[in-house]
Amino acid sequence: MTGSDREAPQRSVDRPHPASRIAAKFAALKAEGRGALVTYLQGYDPDRETSLALLRGLPGAGADLIEVGVPFTDPMADGPAIQRAAQRALKVGATLEGVLGLVRDFRQGDDGTPIILMGYYNPILAYGVDRFCVDAAAAGVDGLIVVDVPPEEAGEIEPQARAAGLDLIRLVAPTTDDARLPRVLAATSGFVYYVSITGITGTRSATAASLEEAIPRIRKHTSLPIAIGFGIRTPQQAGEAARLADGAVVGTALVDTLAASLEEDGTARPETVGLVLDQVGALAAAVRGR
Amino acid sequence: MNKPLPNTYRQGPDSQGRFGQFGGRFVAETLMPLILEVEQAYEAAKRDPAFDAEWRRLLTHYVGRPSPLWFAERLTAHLGGAKVYFKRDELNHTGAHKINAVLGQILLAKRMGKTRIIAETGAGQHGVATATVCALFDLPCTVFMGATDVERQQPNVFRMKLLGAEVVPVTSGAATLKDAMNEALRYWVANVQDTYYCIGTVAGPHPYPVMVRDFQSVIGEEAKQQMQAAEGRLPDALVAAIGGGSNAMGLFYPFLDDSSVRMYGVEAAGHGVETEQHAASLTKGRPGVLHGNRTYLLQDAHGQITEAHSISAGLDYPGVGPEHSWLHELGRVQYVSATDDEALAAFQLCSKLEGIIPALEPAHALAHVIRMAPTLPKEEIILMNLCGRGDKDIFTVARHLGVEM
Incomplete structure (x- = not known):
């Protein structure tokens, strides 16, 4: 199954097909001749209000697609920076329901920027998989990355996600060999998330040489856009990745900036939002080749 | 949900690693190819008589198996009911049952050409067993251990270091077994090429639950024969402590289809299952997904994992092996619990009456035996897995009893 030949899922007529935002965005960027900047921040980090202000500011600062981490x-699969982000978010009462509320609020002012929820399976299970997929689509979520549900367990959530019109974006890792790639890609829609290192988030970076080898290998098996993530920190790295693939995902570097801006007790300071969005601006400029 | 065939409880898991709805392979893509490689290697090793022969040679001459079956006569007289037998896996080299599965897994790692071993540990028994076998096979070994557990299990930390292992204190979360397992998985993701993750219990992604169970089943297989020799029949009840549940699965599995044998898994009730301070996943938790498998977990309404508590670092885990979740829902095994205080009392009683200082983990099982034996007729037989010795726990117990050491 690819993004183009999948069956049209059932959806209500009064809202746009949610999954179409991802395909539309990548198509528009392709026409522009550049790759996407995909940003990752954890929902509710460090509090709901700051998190919503960040979300609302991201498209203007240059984020093309937005990943919202669901605290667990x-x-x-996450390094220390995102582990701490989750702890900050949980401390202020983050829940999956709350993150859906954030997306709903964001959608009031932005109907074009794709939103992808990234997280782990257990909070979705606790919410109820069927109800979650329906509610996520209704809130304006376009795609899901459920880190600990590999293709082998796809039956857990794929039917419900498809029925709700949500893309299931899968991770492809350096350990995913050619024999396994078709199976993983067959279970993917929206875009392919290439985990550029064997490791957890934010701990090290891939070499340009390894990426130059990996991306064509995946392209042989899919026509879906490919975004590179795990280990992209600097504007230069983001620019290179976005040129080599179809997008660059930056998470830990933004979470680090956010964390460094906080008060000692972990609460936001007035400059928190601005500092993170400035960094997004610098990454966006590099992705746009400026 | 798949139902087992009505005539056997011993056919699981299926090809997806499921025991009914429990188990599975819930890991990130980076690990998935490796998990499949472990499964393939294990399937091949199982069919290789040379692998089995080497494992059994080590069990006999290095571990000291078979472990004895001991009729606890003074305890039986004291309790005044059913006869109590101990399966004495505390007499194994390294002092617990853990080494049975560690030997199997390290032999497998060598077959796979892995050159570095990692493990998680709670009480330190699995870490010590892994460090021991790595010393024997000259393999570098890294053990992840919650910082809280490093504090309360100092003797085992020192043992691991003497054996040449590196002990990494884990400070994330509550800094106990769950967090050590997270950290071991994170390390593994970053070192997939040369590293084998030696899991200490019947949990984690498939094939770990079935593989660890198979290796630990040597406990139940021996006990069945020994009981036949001692009493000419099967026991009436089996009792074992449950953290992840490897010693219990090892004892129970060979008896699962013997319908006359009742089985009791004893979870750690900590300060009491009515409080927030316990580790009773089956008694008080509900199904969820953590550490690669679907199983009963201690979690809040939103699916966030809650911290477990037990005086025993080895039982201080918010999950349980998936096969136990399945046996729980089928009702084949009764899962009960014992508090910290009940385990402490059992610890002391066993020391005084039998001259055996048990680990705090089997002291929980013994606490249930103490409740149960007096209610049963004298002809009945209870077999308890005394899965570890208490040397490592004397400091903890002394502190709880207010003794300065």
Whole structure:
């Protein structure tokens, strides 16, 4: 299944097909001749109000697609920076329901920027998979990255996500060999998230050489856009990745800036939002080749 | 949900690693190819008589198996009811049952060409067993251990270091077993090429629950034969402590289809299952997904994992092996619990009556035996897995009893 040949999912007529935002965005950027800047911040980090202000500011600062991390107590694919972000968010009462509320509020002022929720399966299970997919689509979510649901367990959530019109974006890792790639890609829609390192988020970066080898390998198997993530920190790295693939995902570097701007007790300061958005601006300029 | 065939409880898991709805392979893509490689290697090793022969040679001459079956005569007289037998896995080299599965897994790692071993540990028993076997096979070993557990299990930390292992204190979360497992998985993701993750219990992504169960089943297989020799029949009840549940699965599995044998898994009730301070995942939790498998978990209404509590670092885990979740829902095994205080009392009683200082983990099982034996007729037989010895716990127990050491 690819983005183009999937069946049209059931949807209500009074809102746009949610998954179409991702395809539309990548198509528009392709026409512009550049790749996408995908940003990641954890929902509710460090509090709901700041998190919403960041979300609302991201498109203007140059984010093309937005990943919202769903806080979880045991984020086993994440490095220390995102672990701490989750702890800050949980401390102020973040829940999956609350994150959907954030997206709903964001959608009031922005109907074009794709929103992807990224997180772990257990909060979705606790919410109820069926109800979650319906509510997420209704809130304006376009795609899901459920880190700990590999293609082998796709039956857990894929039917519900498809029925709700949500893209299921899958991770492809350096360990995903050619024999396995078709299986992973067959279970992917929206775009492919290439995890550029064997490791957890924000701990090290891939070499340009390894990316130059990896991206064509994946392209042979899919026509979906490919975004590179895990380990992209600087504008230069983001620019290179966005040129080599179809998008660059920056998460930990933004979370680090956010964390460094906080008071000692972990609460936001007046400059928190501005500092993070300035960094997004610098990344966006590099992705746009400026 | 898949139902088992009515005539066997021993056919699981299915090809997806599921015991009914429980189990599975909930890991990030980076690990998935490696999990499949472990599964393939294990399937091949199982069919190789040379692998089994080498494992059994080590069990006999290095571990000291078979472990004895001991009729606890003074305890039986004291309780005044059913006869109580101990399966004495505390006499194994390294002092617990953990080494049975560690030997199997390290032999597997060698077959796979892995050159570095990592493990998580709570009480330190699995860490010590892994460090021991790594010393024997000259493999570098890194053990992840919650910083809280490093504090309360100092003797085992020192043991691991003596054996040449690196002990990494984990400070994230509550800094106990759950967090050590997260950190081991994170390290593994970053070192997939050369590293084997030696999991200490019947949990984690498939094939770990079935593989660790198979290796630990040596406990139940031996006990079945030994009971036949001692009493000429099967026991009436089996009792074992449950953290992740490896010693219990090892004892129960060979008896699962013997319908006359009742089985009791004893969870850690900490300060009481009516409080927030316990580790009773089956008694008080509900199904969810953590550490690669679907199983009963301690979690809040929003699916966030809550901290477990137990005086025993080995039971201080908010989950349980998926096969236990399945046996719980089928009703084949009764899952009960014992508090910190009940375990402390059992710890002391066993020391005084039998001259055996048990680990705090099997002291929970013994607490249930103490409740149960007096209610049963004298002809009945209870078999308890005494899965670890208490040397590592004497400091903890002394502190709880107000003794300065």
